[in-house]
Amino acid sequence: MQGNRVELDTFNPAMIARPHAFYAELREKMPIVFIPQLDAWVLTRYEDVREVLRDHVQWSSARGDRQTPMRNGVQLESVAPPGTLTMLGADRPDHTRLRKLLAMDFTPNRIGHLAPHVASIANRLLDSAGDEFDVVDTLSVPLPVTMIAELLGIPPELGAQFKRWSDAAIEPMHPDAPADDVRARNAEIVAFRAYLQEQIHQRHEEPTDDFIGRLVAAHDEEEKLNDDELLGAVNLLLLAGNETTTNLISNAVLALCRFPERQTELVENPDLMDAAIEEFLRYDGSVQFTARTAMSPATFHGQQVEEGQTVAVFIASGNRDPRVFERPDELDFHRPKAxxxxxxxxxxxCIGQFLARMETKAALSALLERFAPFELAIAEEEIPYRANFNLRGPLHLPIRRC
Ligand code: HEM
Incomplete structure (x- = not known):
């Protein structure tokens, strides 16, 4: 650490596996700091993170990048053309227009009736598990992929292919990645785009009542979004709902291995599950940070952020801020509502929050019912993580019945 600048190697496996000590140090010593690898001012305290998230006028979500970055002389492909508006990367009024198209599909009511179906998928996935198995491959990857594919109206048999495309689209490319790796990734993205375009094309010809079908209808009948935005919206739903939920399920299982008494608590009192899921989101949720652009100068802790500069707000750090959460590094299902x-x-x-909660609940309930008490089958330090600092979670998580 030096002055108001700190280096953060977002590709360092040890940092990806254990970021919380770093967050705690920043929170206490440098609540605003410039991190060159993110090209952003970083905020780590709960109140600061919340303030930025709640002021969408001062803090813009519109990135408007017209170009994708280069790696070793090769331009990175993107699924929708760079600069395409999606709700995640738009401000009002575009944000309202794009979010409204899908808001009705994600209400607790619309999602709620899926609960028995999601629970049956979680149970079916666990049928193949022996006394020792990898939670990631068996449960946390296939459950969200199957669900989002079904909702979008894509054959669930394509699950594995889908996961490959989604990984290629979401995993950051190291600045020194060999050109051949970049080309291989680009080929996946091009195939993914072609597949989505074909799905959209089919629905122009023959309307369907799935998510893609409804977006296509909004495009064709009411011109509520243009061609690129249509592709961007389908792509966003696929990506936003996959890796995040996978990682929340895996991080929650890891937390239950760290705190085995919490497994007993949930087995004895399954009604605690809803509170437990909120605590898993707080304790080790899957999104580390999100970014905003300053629309005018702003000051945090004496440091000015200039208009046009980026701030990265560290959600995962805010959620462990001892100013707001007592004993923040403990897993406690009885916290007062904060x-x-x-x-x-x-x-x-998150527009998918009810779906994500439901999938996590189905996964954890089935796991606890059928396998508790369980423990890690390898030492915690040996757990491999995905090479993604922001959407962080284990690549594999072997557990066994105790
Ligand atoms: C545990 C799982 C999930 C987590 C932790 C999560 C987290 C988040 C976060 C932090 C945001 C806000 C980003 C920002 O303000 O810049 C967000 C937005 C969003 N999420 Fe999720 N998400 C999850 C699951 C899902 C699912 C299942 C879907 C859809 C199927 C989804 C779709 C979206 C979309 C479309 C947005 C953009 C909303 C907007 O900009 O208005 N997410 N999510």
Missing amino acids: KHLGFGDWIHI
């Missing part, structure tokens, strides 16, 4: 920021806040708050 709102975690695991799904963000305000106008961009």
Whole structure:
């Protein structure tokens, strides 16, 4: 650490596996700091994170990048053309227009009736598990992929292919990645785009009542979004709902291995599950940070952020801020209501939150019912993580019955 600048190697496996000590140090010593690897001012305290998330006028979500970055002389492909508006990367009024198209599909009511179906998928996935198995491959990856594919109207048999495309689209490319790796990734993205375009094309010809079908109808009948925005919206739903939920399930299972008495508590009192899921989102949610651009100068702790500069608000750090959460590093299902920021806040708050909660609940309930008490089958330090600092979670998580 030096002055108001700190280096953060977002590709360092040890940092990806254990970021919380770093967050705690920043929170206490440098509540605003410039991190060159993110090209952003970083905020780590709960109140600061929340303030930025709740002021969408001062803090813009519109990035408007017209170009994707280069790696070793090769331009990175993107699924929708760079600069395409999606609700995640738009401000009002575009944000309202794009979010409204899908808001009705994600209400607790619309999502709620899926609960028995999601529970049956979780149970079916666990049928193949022996006394020792990898939670990630068996449960946390296939459950969200199957669900989002079904909702969008894509054959669930394509699950594995889908996961490959989604990984390629979401995993950051190291600045020194060899050109051949970049080309291989680009080929996946091009195939993914072609597949989505084909799905959209089919629905122009023959309307359907799935998510893609309804977006296509909004495009064709009411011109509520243009061609690129249509592709961007389908792509966003696929990506936003996959890795995040996978990682929340895996991080929650890891937390239950760290605190085995919490497994007993949930087995004895399954009604605690809803509170437990909020605590998993607080304790080790899957999104580390999100970014905003300053629309005018602003000051935090004496440091000015200039108009046009980026701030990265560290949700995962705010959720462990001892100013707001007592004993923040403990897993406690009986916390007084203090709102975690695991799904963000305000106008961009996660549209898929009810679906994500339901999937996590189905996965954990089935796991606890059939396998508790369970423990890690390898030492915690040996757990491999995905090479993604922001959407962090284990690549594999072997557990066994105790
Ligand atoms: C545990 C799982 C999930 C977590 C932790 C999570 C987290 C988040 C966060 C933090 C945001 C706010 C980003 C920002 O303000 O910049 C967000 C937005 C969003 N999420 Fe999720 N998400 C999850 C699951 C899902 C699912 C299942 C879907 C859809 C199927 C989804 C779709 C979206 C979309 C479309 C947005 C943009 C909303 C907007 O900008 O208005 N997410 N999510």
